[in-house]
Amino acid sequence: SAVISQKPSRDICQRGTSLTIQCQVDSQVTMMFWYRQQPGQSLTLIATANQGSEATYESGFVIDKFPISRPNLTFSTLTVSNMSPEDSSIYLCSVGVLREGQGTSLAGELFFGEGSRLTVL
Amino acid sequence: AQSVTQLGSHVSVSEGALVLLRCNYSSSVPPYLFWYVQYPNQGLQLLLKYTSAATLVKGINGFEAEFKKSETSFHLTKPSAHMSDAAEYFCAVRKATGANSKLTFGKGITLSVRP
Numbered sequence: 001s002a003v004i005s006q007k008p009s010r011d012i013c014q015r016g017t018s019l020t021i022q023c024q025v026d027s028q029v030t031m032m033f034w035y036r037q038q039p040g041q042s043l044t045l046i047a048t049a050n051q052g053s054e055a056t057y058e059s060g061f062v063i064d065k066f067p068i069s070r071p072n073l074t075f076s077t078l079t080v081s082n083m084s085p086e087d088s089s090i091y092l093c094s095v096g097v098l099r100e101g102q103g104t105s106l107a108g109e110l111f112f113g114e115g116s117r118l119t120v121l
Numbered sequence: 122a123q124s125v126t127q128l129g130s131h132v133s134v135s136e137g138a139l140v141l142l143r144c145n146y147s148s149s150v151p152p153y154l155f156w157y158v159q160y161p162n163q164g165l166q167l168l169l170k171y172t173s174a175a176t177l178v179k180g181i182n183g184f185e186a187e188f189k190k191s192e193t194s195f196h197l198t199k200p201s202a203h204m205s206d207a208a209e210y211f212c213a214v215r216k217a218t219g220a221n222s223k224l225t226f227g228k229g230i231t232l233s234v235r236p
Contacts, residue, residue, distance in 0.1 A: 033223075033224075110224050111167070112157075113164055115164045
């Protein structure tokens with residue numbers, strides 16, 4: 001399995017500010033995904049973070065609001081820009097299959113970080 | 122596109138009773154199916170997965186799920202509930218095993234366990 005660390009684990013932010021969430025994985029991974037979990041809701045995929053190219057965003061999410069960086073195979077950041085109270089959510093980083101040679105096949109499951117709990121006032 | 126449906130938002134059982142959490146999927150191709158659990162203030166943990174091998178899948182903490190293609194279902198069961206099973210449970214579907222294949226979640230079911 002992969003060990004995923006997210007920072008910050010929680011934060012309280014003011015409206016109009018931006019926050020960058022970091023995701024660090026203990027091994028090289030092909031794909032990293034960013035999910036949002038709004039209060040009492042399920043998980044919604046924001047984007048897929050591709051190493052060496054721009055992130056791929058899902059419908060309803062745009063790069064200006066949620067810029068993503070993926071500088072290497074073990075790290076990614078998600079920024080929530082110009083925050084409003086509607087952005088109050090848990091943001092989760094997840095990773096897919098390890099790169100070849102890194103271990104046994106994981107048959108498609110994703111591993112998740114503990115999440116970053118964001119409250120916007 | 123693939124999707125999963127979890128009927129109901131809350132299930133309450135007595136300690137020691139059978140746990141049954143329902144999940145139905147929709148997919149144009151044979152799916153990979155997963156159950157995840159989320160304990161309060163924690164991230165998601167994989168309970169079990171179906172990957173086209175055995176249709177009855179055993180997971181952690183005594184949970185198991187059976188893939189029934191004819192019913193397009195992947196219900197999660199546990200013979201005897203424990204207080205520590207109280208959590209949010211998510212069913213998820215993935216179309217392919219590629220690392221860039223999306224995982225689509227159901228809306229989740231909250232399991233409560235009564236003493």
